[in-house]
Ligand SMILES: NC(=O)N[C@@H](CC(=O)O)C(=O)O
């Protein structure tokens with residue numbers, strides 16, 4: 533298959549936009565240049581994107597696809613199509629499933645579904661411990677042999693230092709990362725939103741920041757001791773940012789991600805006691821949000837990940853204490869970040885592409901196209917001119933649980949190609 537994307541814009545080093553055409557042949561980028569249409573024959577399809585932005589396909593280190601076990605919330609098919617709709621070409625799926633991928637057979641069974649159903653490249657995490665909650669480590673070597681991408685107990689924190697230490701030793705031996713959901717359950721005291729002025733006003737049980745940050749502090753020292761690549765999921769507090777900054781200065785191999793919702797919303801934006809705004813970690817205080825932005829700017833925070841966490845509507849209605857933790861993220865992450873961080877001048881478009889595509893792939897050695905001649909054609913095309921309104925009716929995900937309904941954004945996805953195959957395309961391009 534040979535096709536051309538014409539009249540696109542790419543971002544070059546130094547954040548300059550350049551108008552180009554891209555020629556894709558047999559899944560690879562064959563040429564990037566001007567007027568390619570005039571030079572090339574036997575092109576089977578031309579996508580005229582009329583000045584839209586072309587980026588390397590986005591890479592999401594953190595999604596929940598709910599299969600097996602919770603297919604009513606999402607499946608590998610719907611979740612991966614949602615990812616493609618968001619411009620993602622590679623995503624990493626968390627293991628809080630039923631059964632959890634804690635044996636090689638279970639990991640392989642998930643890859644069988646991925647092969648059959650997925651629209652984008654899906655990499656599956658194995659659990660750190662059997663069944664997430666047990667203190668028993670999985671067989672790290674066998675899990676890696678079966679294709680496990682890295683190790684995470686996302687959804688549940690590793691409660692004892694001893695278990696985390698032994699897990700890190702095993703992962704380090706194999707050169708694999710420990711990707712940590714940091715949550716000390718002994719400090720939860722029933723909290724369901726960030727503890728502060730807003731939780732008091734709303735009368736909702738508050739969660740202390742040390743629930744997260746005390747485990748980050750513990751874990752960076754364990755990472756130093758074991759030499760593992762330690763990656764912190766969904767960092768949300770100023771104390772975590774400070775500890776990670778210090779750990780990086782000390783030469784510890786720690787990386788971390790932040791979610792768009794923690795950068796864009798704070799606890800004071802929660803209008804009422806409604807589980808729409810409930811996620812873990814919770815929407816932080818304004819000063820945490822400022823520290824997260826500072827962390828992105830100074831490189832303490834390495835990447836943006838969505839933590840796409842679909843739930844059924846019936847699980848998200850009602851009060852904070854009643855609803856499930858989590859919001860969907862794949863389909864709006866780029867447009868929210870573009871609108872609230874690039875258009876406002878907080879970061880450059882080049883930096884956003886780095887945070888959402890280049891850096892996550894680099895940190896985890898994920899083979900993916902970077903929009904260079906010879907690379908696999910992992911490509912996303914976004915309309916950054918026209919404003920749209922976020923409407924869950926347009927979602928490919930089964931989950932519509934988002935607090936961003938009716939928000940006006942720019943950066944709507946037009947096309948997503950995975951290894952040269954159209955994974956998602958707006959009606960007019962099909
Ligand atoms: N983020 C959430 O609020 N929920 C996630 C679990 C997690 O990411 O910790 C989920 O699986 O629903």
Ligand SMILES: [Zn+2]
Nearest residue numbers: 686687713765
């Ligand atoms: Zn988590």
Ligand SMILES: [Zn+2]
Nearest residue numbers: 626686687839
């Ligand atoms: Zn998660």
